[in-house]
Amino acid sequence: MKQSTKIIIDKxxxxKKKYYHFIKRVFDFCASLLGIIILSPLFLVIALLIKLEDRGPVFYKQKRVGKDQREFNMFKFRSMHVDADKRLAELKKQNEVEGPMFKMKNDPRVTRIGHFIRKTSIDELPQLFNVLRGEMSLVGPRPPLPSEVKEYTDYDMQRLLVVPGCSGLWQATVRNSVGFHEMVQLDLEYIQKSSIWFDIKILFMTIKILFKPNSAY
Known part of the structure; x- marks a missing residue:
């Protein structure tokens, strides 16, 4: 990504976008509830495949930071071995992105079914429950880990001015092909341009990824 001008969000x-935020919350609630109902057969199939591989838990719960630095438990289908968190320290030196975020393309902690559900972003679907509860939105910046936020600059902190999302401009476009600072820039660009139509556009881009995966891993 080319060098971009720094974006300063006008709080x-x-x-003043009260109408937008109200419509967005109503849409999030209705769409997440409908999504959970429609996707329940897929949920059952993925849950069975995860369980059959290593008998471990189906879901993975992780502490994340949302709007105004409020912490919450984010849900995902488990795509890594059960001891993944304990093994993170030994892999830190192999981090493939700059900044306070860990990414590794050939992460040895990922299970066989995990590779598939991460590539297609199916592992993210349980976050619909977070959306239903109001902790997340369908579209917004990726919710960071508390350890990542500790390394944030004031500029990076602007990501936490809005409700985090299951998908966003970064997730639906370049994703892991860029580093942390480029991700922040895309998130701030989204916040600055946020509107109902922009959200809908990103949702369609996200649906496309299910059939034609981007650089997710």
Whole structure:
């Protein structure tokens, strides 16, 4: 990604988008509830495949940071071995992105079914429950780990001015092909341009990824 001009979010303009935020919350609630109902057969199949591979838990719960630095438990289908968190320290030196975020293309902690559900972003589907509860939105910046936020600059902190999302401009476009700073830039670009139509566009881009995966791993 080319060098971009730094984006400073005007908080007063954000607070004036009351109609947008109301419509977005209503849409998030209805769409996530409908999605959970429609996708329940897929949930059952993925749960069975995860369970059959290593008999471990189906879901993975992880502490994340949302709007205004409020912490919550984010849900995902488990795509890694059960001891993944304990093995993270030994892999830190192999981190493939700069900044306070860990990414490794050939992460040895990922299970066989995990490779598939991460590539297609199916592992993210349980976050619909987070959306239903209001902790996340369908579209927004990726919710960071508390350890990542500790390394944030004031500029990076702007990502936490809005409700985090299951998908967003970064997730639906370049994803793991860029580093942390480029991700922040894309998130801030989204926040600055946020609108109902922009959200819908990103959702369609996200659906496309299910059939034609991008650089997710």
């Amino acid at each position: 007063s303009l954000l607070s």
